[in-house]
Amino acid sequence: MMRRLLLIVAVVLPWVAMAQEDSAVVRPVASAYEVGVGCSNITDTYLSPLEYDGLEFSLRYERRQAMKFDPERWSMRLAGAVTVDKTDNPVRNASMWYAGLDLSWGMTHRWRLPHNLIVSAGGSTSLDVGCIYSTRNGNNPASAKAAWMVNLTGELSWSTRLAGRKLLLRYQPTIPLTGVFLAPDYGELYYEIYLGNDDGLCHAAWWGNYFKMENRVTADWYLGSNTALRLGYQGNVLSTKVNDVTTKMVSHSVVLGVSGEFMSIAPGKVPHCDSRIISAIY
Amino acid sequence: MMKKINLIYLLMLLFTTSACHEVEEWENDSRGNFEALWTILDEHYCFFEEKGVDWDSIYTVYSARLEDKMTRYELFQVCSEMLDELRDGHTNLITPFDISYYHNWWSDYPQNYDARLWQEYYLNFNYRKASGITYGILPQNIGYINYSSFSNAIGEGNLDEVLFHLISCNGLIIDVRNNGGGNLTNVETLVSRFITDRTLAGYISHKTGPGHNDFSKPEPFYYNPAEQGRVMWGKAVVVLTNRSTFSAANNFVSIMKYLPNVKIVGATTGGGSGMPYSSELPNGWGVRFSACSILDPQGKITEFGIEPTEGCAVDLDPQAALQGHDTMIDFAINVLNEM
Numbered sequence: 072m073m074r075r076l077l078l079i080v081a082v083v084l085p086w087v088a089m090a091q092e093d094s095a096v097v098r099p100v101a102s103a104y105e106v107g108v109g110c111s112n113i114t115d116t117y118l119s120p121l122e123y124d125g126l127e128f129s130l131r132y133e134r135r136q137a138m139k140f141d142p143e144r145w146s147m148r149l150a151g152a153v154t155v156d157k158t159d160n161p162v163r164n165a166s167m168w169y170a171g172l173d174l175s176w177g178m179t180h181r182w183r184l185p186h187n188l189i190v191s192a193g194g195s196t197s198l199d200v201g202c203i204y205s206t207r208n209g210n211n212p213a214s215a216k217a218a219w220m221v222n223l224t225g226e227l228s229w230s231t232r233l234a235g236r237k238l239l240l241r242y243q244p245t246i247p248l249t250g251v252f253l254a255p256d257y258g259e260l261y262y263e264i265y266l267g268n269d270d271g272l273c274h275a276a277w278w279g280n281y282f283k284m285e286n287r288v289t290a291d292w293y294l295g296s297n298t299a300l301r302l303g304y305q306g307n308v309l310s311t312k313v314n315d316v317t318t319k320m321v322s323h324s325v326v327l328g329v330s331g332e333f334m335s336i337a338p339g340k341v342p343h344c345d346s347r348i349i350s351a352i353y
Numbered sequence: 354m355m356k357k358i359n360l361i362y363l364l365m366l367l368f369t370t371s372a373c374h375e376v377e378e379w380e381n382d383s384r385g386n387f388e389a390l391w392t393i394l395d396e397h398y399c400f401f402e403e404k405g406v407d408w409d410s411i412y413t414v415y416s417a418r419l420e421d422k423m424t425r426y427e428l429f430q431v432c433s434e435m436l437d438e439l440r441d442g443h444t445n446l447i448t449p450f451d452i453s454y455y456h457n458w459w460s461d462y463p464q465n466y467d468a469r470l471w472q473e474y475y476l477n478f479n480y481r482k483a484s485g486i487t488y489g490i491l492p493q494n495i496g497y498i499n500y501s502s503f504s505n506a507i508g509e510g511n512l513d514e515v516l517f518h519l520i521s522c523n524g525l526i527i528d529v530r531n532n533g534g535g536n537l538t539n540v541e542t543l544v545s546r547f548i549t550d551r552t553l554a555g556y557i558s559h560k561t562g563p564g565h566n567d568f569s570k571p572e573p574f575y576y577n578p579a580e581q582g583r584v585m586w587g588k589a590v591v592v593l594t595n596r597s598t599f600s601a602a603n604n605f606v607s608i609m610k611y612l613p614n615v616k617i618v619g620a621t622t623g624g625g626s627g628m629p630y631s632s633e634l635p636n637g638w639g640v641r642f643s644a645c646s647i648l649d650p651q652g653k654i655t656e657f658g659i660e661p662t663e664g665c666a667v668d669l670d671p672q673a674a675l676q677g678h679d680t681m682i683d684f685a686i687n688v689l690n691e692m
Contacts, residue, residue, distance in 0.1 A: 114376050119633050120389065122376070161381070162637035164449075207639055208631035256569070258397055258560030258644045260628050262537055266557065266574040282374075312374040315562045319374060 097346045098137040099332040103291075105131040107305055109324025111156040113167055117214045117255055117316045118205040123167045125158030127322045129305070133330075135351035138178060146351035147178050148195070148224075156322070169320070171201025171216065175245075177224050189353075191226040195245065203318075210260040214318065220250030220276065220283070230353065237293040239352065245285040250276045257315045274313050283309045291330050298331040381635040383419050383428050389634045390432055390446070391416075394439075396563035397644050399627050400656055404440060408565075411438050425636070429453070439642070442599060443629045447639035458596075458623050465595040465620050465669040465681060466530040471499065474677035481518065484511030488519065493686050496522035500543070503535030503601040507542045509583060516546060516584040524589040524689030526682065527609075534600025534625060544608050545579040546586050547615065552576050554608050556648040557628075571648055576608070589692035590615045591685040594661065595669075600625035606659050607649035614692065618665040618685045621658040 107129035114122045131152040138145040156169035177195020184190060201216040228241040255264070256271040264272070274280065289303030302325075309320040332350060377392070379385035391412050401408055415435040420427075429446065433453035436444050446453040472478055476497065480489035485505025488498045496519030519525060544554070556571035579585060592609050594617060603622045609615050627643020634640065649655050660666070665688060670680040 116376060120376060120378075120393065121633060121635060122378075160633065160637060161635065164637040165633065165639075205631075207633065209641065210628050210645075211630050256559060257562050257567070258399070258630065259569070260559065260630065260645045262628060263557050263559060263572070263645065266572075268557070268569075268572045268574075270569070270572075271561070310374045317374045317376050319376065 095343070095346055096142055097334065097342050097348045098139070098142055099297075099334045099348060099350060101133075101135040101330065101332045101350065101352050103131075103133040103301055103328055103330035105129075105133070105301060105303070105326045105328030107131065107324035107326040109305070109322055111158055111169070111322040112319070113156060113158050113169060113203060114317065114319040115167075115203050115214045116318070117211060117257075118167065118203060118208060119160065119165075121160050122319075123158035123160050125156060125166075127154060127156045127324055129154040129324060129326075131305075131326065131328070137349045137351045142349040144180050145178055145193075146181065146191070147176065148351075150175050154201070154322075156320075165205065165207040167206070168204045169201060170204075171199060173197065173199045173201075175222070177222065179224060179226060181226075187230045189226070189228045191228075193224055195222045195224045196220065197222055197245075197247070210262060211255075213261070214255060214316075215253060216318075218247075218250060218252035218276065218281070220247035220252075220281075222247045228352065233292060237299075239291040239293075239299070241287070241289050241291075241352075243285075243287040243289075247276065247281065247283050250281070252276050252281055252311070252313075254311065254313045254316060254318070271314060280313045281311045283307070287326075289326070297333070298329065301326065301328040301330045303328075379635050383421065383423050384416075386428065386634045386636050386638070387416060387419055387432060390640060391435070393632045393634075393640060394436075394642060395565075397560055397630055397632070398439065398444075398642050399558075399560060399568070399644050399646050400439070400441065401565050403654055403656060406439060411435060426450070429638075436642075441627070441643055442623065442625050443627055444642040445640070447641065458625075459599070462596040462620070463668055464531075464597070466597070467669065467674055467679070468499075468531075470674060470677065470679040471497065471528070471682060475679065475682060481515075483514055484508045486511065486515055488515050490519065490522060491526075491682075491686065493690070494521070494523050495686055495689055496525040497528065497682075498525065499528040501532055503532060503537075503539045503605070505535065505539070507539050509542065509579070512542070512546060512579075513584045516586055520584070522588070524591070524692065525586060526591050526593055526685050526689070528593040528682075529598050529602045529605060530593055530595040530619065530681075531597045532599070532602035532605075533597060534602050534604075537601050537604060537628075540601050540605045540608070541576050542579075543605065544576050546583065547590060547609065547612055548576060548578050549585070549587075550578065552608075552612070553650045555604070555650050556652055557645065558648070559645045568646075571652065588614070589689050591618045591689055592616070593681055593685055594619040594622050594659070595681075596620055596623050596658070599623035603655055603659060604647055607647075607655045610659060610662065611650045616662040616665055616688055616692065617659065618661055618688055619667060619681050621660050621666075622655075624656045624658040626655040 111127035112124045134149045152173045154171045175197035179191035179193030181191040199218045203214045224245040226243045286306040291299035293299040305324045311318045379389040442458045476489040554576045558571040561567045626647045628645040630644030667684040
């Protein structure tokens, strides 16, 4: 009943444009906005042999929706994150900053298991760009990062209740399989790159030279019928070694956010009250 | 079934291999910091072979001076002396209390420069300044530009003003004595006023791995003339040098030397053709050293300096200087009058 009511009083969000060509199926968009704060460790031997540690701040957006071609089984996930790290060397007399933008889009197939468990698995593609900047270096002040990857991704979710309200617990791991990424050559300075020598900057990725793993654990505690408070953990591990340059970035963050399922209804296309609602997360 | 087990085993092997991107670590004590310094230089410094430096032997000599209880000042002394073995003006150990610096590359030579001479006796303090460039017209109708540091950014508009002011002169002296270098982009900006076509400016090579001979193939790089509408200089030019003409200024000389209608006058430059790279030690001390070699347009190394054009070597005569004569400027004027 609540879901039908939701259809009638749907929240209209300008960035959510959902075409409802099949009036028998409605696919709401599940969106989430998060802020994260945590600890970060960065080592990049192009800049320094020392491990820097400090804080990480992030903003994340996630959008999920059942796919049109097989909404019961397939769903898509679009995610974006802006991350800023500020770290210091062990004796605290130099700093490294990292700023990055990560975008990913993927599809997963889901299997409904007993006891409200859902397992999903699929693939995604991601584009990560960023830069580590050292405040103390001269001709090698920064290590630019860019990677386009094809990833394996999955999810285990369990819905239950807490204090009389719906609670959705999820674990989402993502691990890149292959792709291409950029890394400066061992001793190449940016002036040479500026002159146009880009040999040795672009590399094919495999687990031996590029390993990344993203682990997310989130708990969505629903305050209303379709809006939830999100508390979670975001852990990222990146380890690359190419051109005899090793980069390691490890972060652990607590995330706090809001999530919910929303729909926009185009004028004159109000779905029939018998339409099936197929959520991407239940 | 065996195939599945093998696949799982392979995946686990890949996973563990990737997790083993080890980074060498050192203790933050005297030996650890010394080892870190020696290793960073061992893996990144670019002129071991050209300078005939046996870095392993140097390790043996200087590591023997390490003591567990030595003070940071004593450690600095040992490390500084070890770096001095490289005979490199681009190599420094940077600490909160001192910066090591190898100075013999210029202090073992006559300075050949006294700014007061050209300021007072040649321009009578009647000179202009624009964008780090001091300029004026000598009584012999020769334009004079003194550029003291390539760290001072050169504006294209400023260069237009400078060259336009000197446009009626018969020749031009560009004095880069005591110019210790700076940004190579300023070299390009300045050179672009003296070339009419895309010009080979040199070759650049970098380390591709930690081995002493791991270098990339020298990559040619080119400079383009200034954009249309800018004031260009096509008359005779003398570039005036001394031993303290170093680093980016040395690079400027290496390019100008091969341009037509340009002569290098003065003393052999100080070199410094290795672009510096930065790193640090566990105790937070910074280290800077030559890591990326720039060769001249003929592919020759200029780390040890660039000699003047044949027949154009000249020193500053101290006795003449007492009379207000800069014998190097006098020589340059004569060279220009004969070009």
